[in-house]
Amino acid sequence: MQRPPVACRRAVRSLSPASSDSIWISDSLLASTFERFFRLTCQHQTRNGSHVPGPLEARRRSAKRRMTAMASASGGVSPLPFSLGALFGLRSSPSPTWRYEPPSKVLHRQPLDPPPMPPSRAIDLDSFFSTAISPILSQPPPLAPYVHESAPTLPDIQEPDMEICLEKFKALLDFEFTGLEYPAQLKKLESAYAYACPPNDRTGIFTLSVVEYLIKEKWQSRVSYPHQRMVMDLLRTPTVDLPDFPSPESLKIAKLVRQMSKGNFVATKGWPGLCRKLATALSDSYIMDAFPDKPTLDTTLPIFWELRSPDSGLTPLVHIKMRNQNIIKIHLSDTIAKNFAIQDLEEHIGFILTRPREGFKHLASLISKARRNQKVLEHMGPVFNRIPPSLMCKYIRAMPSELLEDGQAVTETAKMKVEIWLSILHYLDIAAGISGQESNYSRLAYASIAARGVRPSDVGNHLTRLRPIALMKALLCWLPYHESTCTVPTNDIVGCVESYFVPKDRSAANLKKLCMNKSLAELFFLLQRLSIPNHGIAELVLEFFLARKNLSDITSILDHFTVKGGSFSNPAFLLKYMHHALDEPRVSEDKRFVAQLLHSIRTLVIQGEKNAAFDPILRYLDTARNVHQLENILYLAHKAHLLPLGSTFTRNSRPLMNAKLIHQIAYQCSIDNTRTWRQSARSILYLYKYLTRNQLPIGPLFTQSVTRVFVMRPLMEKHFVDSRRFAWVCGMVRRVEGEHVARKLQEVFWDWRGELIQHAMRRNIELGGRGPAKVSTMKQLRLA
Numbered sequence: 001m002q003r004p005p006v007a008c009r010r011a012v013r014s015l016s017p018a019s020s021d022s023i024w025i026s027d028s029l030l031a032s033t034f035e036r037f038f039r040l041t042c043q044h045q046t047r048n049g050s051h052v053p054g055p056l057e058a059r060r061r062s063a064k065r066r067m068t069a070m071a072s073a074s075g076g077v078s079p080l081p082f083s084l085g086a087l088f089g090l091r092s093s094p095s096p097t098w099r100y101e102p103p104s105k106v107l108h109r110q111p112l113d114p115p116p117m118p119p120s121r122a123i124d125l126d127s128f129f130s131t132a133i134s135p136i137l138s139q140p141p142p143l144a145p146y147v148h149e150s151a152p153t154l155p156d157i158q159e160p161d162m163e164i165c166l167e168k169f170k171a172l173l174d175f176e177f178t179g180l181e182y183p184a185q186l187k188k189l190e191s192a193y194a195y196a197c198p199p200n201d202r203t204g205i206f207t208l209s210v211v212e213y214l215i216k217e218k219w220q221s222r223v224s225y226p227h228q229r230m231v232m233d234l235l236r237t238p239t240v241d242l243p244d245f246p247s248p249e250s251l252k253i254a255k256l257v258r259q260m261s262k263g264n265f266v267a268t269k270g271w272p273g274l275c276r277k278l279a280t281a282l283s284d285s286y287i288m289d290a291f292p293d294k295p296t297l298d299t300t301l302p303i304f305w306e307l308r309s310p311d312s313g314l315t316p317l318v319h320i321k322m323r324n325q326n327i328i329k330i331h332l333s334d335t336i337a338k339n340f341a342i343q344d345l346e347e348h349i350g351f352i353l354t355r356p357r358e359g360f361k362h363l364a365s366l367i368s369k370a371r372r373n374q375k376v377l378e379h380m381g382p383v384f385n386r387i388p389p390s391l392m393c394k395y396i397r398a399m400p401s402e403l404l405e406d407g408q409a410v411t412e413t414a415k416m417k418v419e420i421w422l423s424i425l426h427y428l429d430i431a432a433g434i435s436g437q438e439s440n441y442s443r444l445a446y447a448s449i450a451a452r453g454v455r456p457s458d459v460g461n462h463l464t465r466l467r468p469i470a471l472m473k474a475l476l477c478w479l480p481y482h483e484s485t486c487t488v489p490t491n492d493i494v495g496c497v498e499s500y501f502v503p504k505d506r507s508a509a510n511l512k513k514l515c516m517n518k519s520l521a522e523l524f525f526l527l528q529r530l531s532i533p534n535h536g537i538a539e540l541v542l543e544f545f546l547a548r549k550n551l552s553d554i555t556s557i558l559d560h561f562t563v564k565g566g567s568f569s570n571p572a573f574l575l576k577y578m579h580h581a582l583d584e585p586r587v588s589e590d591k592r593f594v595a596q597l598l599h600s601i602r603t604l605v606i607q608g609e610k611n612a613a614f615d616p617i618l619r620y621l622d623t624a625r626n627v628h629q630l631e632n633i634l635y636l637a638h639k640a641h642l643l644p645l646g647s648t649f650t651r652n653s654r655p656l657m658n659a660k661l662i663h664q665i666a667y668q669c670s671i672d673n674t675r676t677w678r679q680s681a682r683s684i685l686y687l688y689k690y691l692t693r694n695q696l697p698i699g700p701l702f703t704q705s706v707t708r709v710f711v712m713r714p715l716m717e718k719h720f721v722d723s724r725r726f727a728w729v730c731g732m733v734r735r736v737e738g739e740h741v742a743r744k745l746q747e748v749f750w751d752w753r754g755e756l757i758q759h760a761m762r763r764n765i766e767l768g769g770r771g772p773a774k775v776s777t778m779k780q781l782r783l784a
Helices: 004-012 026-038 055-073 162-172 182-196 205-213 227-236 248-261 273-279 284-290 301-308 315-322 325-337 345-352 356-370 374-385 391-402 414-432 439-451 456-463 470-477 490-501 508-512 518-531 536-547 550-562 572-581 588-605 612-639 655-670 677-693 700-716 723-737 739-766 773-781
Strands: none
Touching: 055 655, 162 182, 162 550, 182 227, 205 227, 205 739, 227 248, 227 700, 227 773, 248 315, 325 414, 356 391, 374 414, 391 414, 391 439, 414 439, 439 470, 456 470, 470 536, 518 536, 518 550, 536 550, 536 572, 536 588, 572 588, 612 655, 655 677, 655 700, 677 700, 700 723, 700 739, 723 739
16 A cells, blocks of 8 residues: 555644543444445455465465454454554554465354443444444445454463362252252252353263262252152253263263162152153264264163163062153164164164063074174174173073974084074173173083083084183083983082182193193093093094094093093993094005004003904904004114115014014114114114014024113213113023023123223222212213
C-alpha cells in the first residue's frame, strides 16, 4: 500500500489531542464505517491464484491467521478487515518467513461457560449489528468457522481433573436425606451428578468413580432408603452416561452392581433395565469402529457371560422376575455372531449363547463343520474358554455320545471329529495354565472317549503333537478302562498314576528332562511291583507307537524294561509285534532295530509264563539270530583282514565248521600287532560270547589267543592287569587245557606283575616320589 499524500499527513498532525473522556467504539462499528472506502469483499480472505504454497501464499496465510486469532479472542465480535497502520502510513513488520505446514484437523471442543459479568458494564451487542442505522453501514460477511490449532494466541483449554470433579460431587452430597422422600433424594443425587460431571468424553470413568463412592458405608448412613435401589436408579437414568461397552470400566460397573444387589430384591428389579442400557452400546457400528480389522470373541464375548443370570448367584425368585433378560441375551448373541464372516460359526454360536444348557448338540455340529472349514477352528477355542467350568465339564462328558455312533466301529470321520474336540480342550488347558489356573479338560475328555472304546492309536495325530509328559499323562488315562484292570479298584490305579507323576524325589525341572521311553518302562515295572496287571497299558502304548511307525521307540521301551528285570503279566500281545517285525520288509538301516526288538521280546517271553504259541517263533528267532551274528563276525573279520584264506561259509554250514572258523579268526586277531590290545580284547570277547551262547566247543587255540591278548600283551607293554580279569582267563585255561597249565600260567603271571610293580616303585623312589607307585601313573609319565 502507498503512503498517504502530504495533505493527509498534515491533517493528522493538526488534530487536537484526545479528550480526557474516552468513548468506547466496537471494532464492528468501526469496520462498517470505513467499509465504503474499500471493496465490498475483503481481499485478504480471497485466495486468488495458485494454491501451491509459496511466498505469496504464505503472506496471505499469515494475514488470515492474524485475523482468525483476533476473531477468537474477541468473543464473537468481527475483527477489523484492514490494517490501521497501513492506512496512516506506519511501517508494518516484515513478512514472515515462509514455512510449509500441513493442513490440520478442525478441533471441536465444547467451550466452557463464560463467567457472569457485572450488570453495570453489560453491553447490548445486538444493537451494534443492527442494519437499521444506515443501508450503507451493513454488517460485513462473517468469517469462516475455522480455528487453527497452531495459533499462538489461542489459550489452551485444559480438561478438568477427575479428582476435582469427584470432590465437587462429594461436596454437593454433604446434606441430610432423612427429611425427604425417595423421589426428592434421587432428584438431588441426579442434579449433583449433572453439575459435577466433566464436559468431555470421560464421563464413563467419572460414573465408575461415583458408583465406587456411593457403595461405601460412609455415604450409606445418610440415606433412609436402601442405597442399592438409589444407585441402580441413578445408573438407569438417561442423563447418566455409562462407559463404552464392552470396556474394563463397564465390566467393573456390572460386577460392582451385581455384588451390591445380592440379597436385595428391590435393587435386583432394576438389573434388567441396567443390562438393557449396557447392551444398547454394543452395536454394529461400535464394534466395527473399535475393531476395524475383525472383531474377536475375546473382546465381545466376556460381557455376555458377565451378564448371564444363571451364574449371578441370585435366588430362584429373582430369576423368575428377570425373564425379560432373554431379550438382552438374544440381542448380544446376534450382535456377536453376525460380526463374523463364517456362516457356520454365526449359526451355532447364537444358539449356544442363548441356550447353554442344550448347547452340546450344537457344539458337536460345529465340530463337524470345523472338519471342513479350518477357519472355524481358530475361533472355537475362545468361545469355549468363556463357558463356565461346571457347564463345560457336562459338555465334555456328553460329547462322545454325539461324536460317536453306538455299536459301530470308530470310522475315519469320527476319529477326525474326536481329534478336533481334543485339540480345542488342549487349547483351553494351555490358556488356563497361562492365566495361573488349573484345568483338566483334556484328561476328562480322554477318560470319556476311553470309556466309549476309542484307543490311543485312533487319535494318534493329536497325541503325537503333545509334549512327552503330557503324552504320558494322556496314555495313562486309558488304563482304568482296559479290560485287564477291570478287577482292580479304580482308586488304586488312579493313586498309582498320580503318585508316579508327583514323586517326592523329583522336582519340576527334572520332570521336563525325563526320557519318555525310560519313564514308560519304569511305569510298567511299578505296576508289576504293585501287583497290577501291566500288559493292558503296555499293549495300548506299543500299539500307539506301532501305528506311528516308531519301531525304535518300541525297541527302547522294551530294552529299558528288560534291563530292569521286568515281565508282563500276559505277554501274548507281543506276538503281533514279532510277526510285524519279521513279515514287513525293511531297509538295511532298520535291521539293527528289528534285531534288538526281537531280542527284547524273546527275553520278556522267556522270563514270563510259558506259552506254546511262542515255541515255533522262538526257534526261528534263535536260528535267525545265530546266522545274523556269524554274518556280522565274518564281515568285520574281512574288513580287518583277519579272515583266513580259503575260508568259506554258507547258511547250511555245520556248527563245528563255524566253531573252527571262529578259532582261526581269534588266533589271527591275537597276533595282529596293527591293532591295540584293547581293540583285540573287544573282538576276542565278542567271539567268546558267540561260542558260549550257541554252546559251541572251545579249544586250546582259542584259550591261547585269549591268554596272549588279555595277559601277555598288556604286561609286555607295561600295562597293569587286573586280578579279576586274570582269574577269568585262568579259569578258562583250566577247563580247556588242564589244571597244571593253569598253575604254571599263574606262577608266571604273579612274578611278571610283581616285577612290573617293583620296577614302578623303584623308579618312583629314584625320582624323589613318595607313597605307592601306580603302574598307570608311571606309564602316563613315561617312567615305567
